[in-house]
Amino acid sequence: MKEDTNKTDIVKQEEKNQDLAxxxxxxxxYIPKVDIYEKDDVIYLLADIPGSDENMVEVTLDKNVLTxxxxxxxxxxxxxxxxxxxxxxxxxxxxxxxSDEIDREKxxxxxxxxxxxxxxxxxxxxxxxxxxxxxx
Amino acid sequence: xIYRRRSVPSLWEEMDKLQREMNQLFDSAFTNxxxxxxxxxxxxxxxxxxxxxxxxxxxxxxDQDELDLKINGDVLTITGKREKPNQENEExxxxxxxxxxxxSRSIRLSFPVDSEKVEAEYEKGILKVWLPIAETEKPKKxxxxxx
Numbered sequence: 001m002k003e004d005t006n007k008t009d010i011v012k013q014e015e016k017n018q019d020l021a022x023x024x025x026x027x028x029x030y031i032p033k034v035d036i037y038e039k040d041d042v043i044y045l046l047a048d049i050p051g052s053d054e055n056m057v058e059v060t061l062d063k064n065v066l067t068x069x070x071x072x073x074x075x076x077x078x079x080x081x082x083x084x085x086x087x088x089x090x091x092x093x094x095x096x097x098x099s100d101e102i103d104r105e106k107x108x109x110x111x112x113x114x115x116x117x118x119x120x121x122x123x124x125x126x127x128x129x130x131x132x133x134x135x136x
Numbered sequence: 137x138i139y140r141r142r143s144v145p146s147l148w149e150e151m152d153k154l155q156r157e158m159n160q161l162f163d164s165a166f167t168n169x170x171x172x173x174x175x176x177x178x179x180x181x182x183x184x185x186x187x188x189x190x191x192x193x194x195x196x197x198x199d200q201d202e203l204d205l206k207i208n209g210d211v212l213t214i215t216g217k218r219e220k221p222n223q224e225n226e227e228x229x230x231x232x233x234x235x236x237x238x239x240s241r242s243i244r245l246s247f248p249v250d251s252e253k254v255e256a257e258y259e260k261g262i263l264k265v266w267l268p269i270a271e272t273e274k275p276k277k278x279x280x281x282x283x
Contacts, residue, residue, distance in 0.1 A: 012178075033234045039227040046221065048196040048234055050261035077190040077264070080182035087178040087194050114196035114261015 012087055028090030043120040049092045050114035057116055059109050066096045176239050188268040196261030207251045215240040248273050
């Protein structure tokens, strides 16, 4: 099934292993597609969250776990009924383990045209310290 | 005994997974060939009888100027381009799941469109196109007169 890349590339994947706690809202949860790249000691994370905007995205960092939670308000054209569907409508959620080298205080996030951009600068490496050995 | 009991749910889970994968396989082998499931962007079609259709497509991260819609008879064509965030190739990718580049998709509609009244909006990464039925094609009500 994996070789059918054309399909898996496009079809949204539904999140299967959710937390033990159930969600109170009854809606589907999808895994957003992401790009993560590094440039000039900054790690960028781009996530596709169509249908969500800056007011509905929550990014939390708890210990080493970065959680992206994007809510999507299901919008249906008034008086129209869904006749044929290729994509499901639902929220987006994904978690990442991030390393200690990221400067937590400097993480910033923006949303534009349904794409979340997280900018995560790496912290400057701790200056090496020489420990002098003293004779006793 | 305990060992056995433990293994049972996981077996069911495996069966479930297998079934899902089988369904996916059949889906891609049959229905998708007819319905063009593999096309990008994925679309949803909304219908209002006698009025027309609304087509929505998930197109996150596209510059509005790069989107192009054309109506030719009863065929709607969506073309566009998704730019890579940076072109210099100086970056190192840890993960790349999003797709970049040009795309084009044509959708044949089941009715002639009033091309003057077609409207489209692009918001939050979702494209929405209103396609009203051409006035000449709308069902006409014929009043019955008493003689």
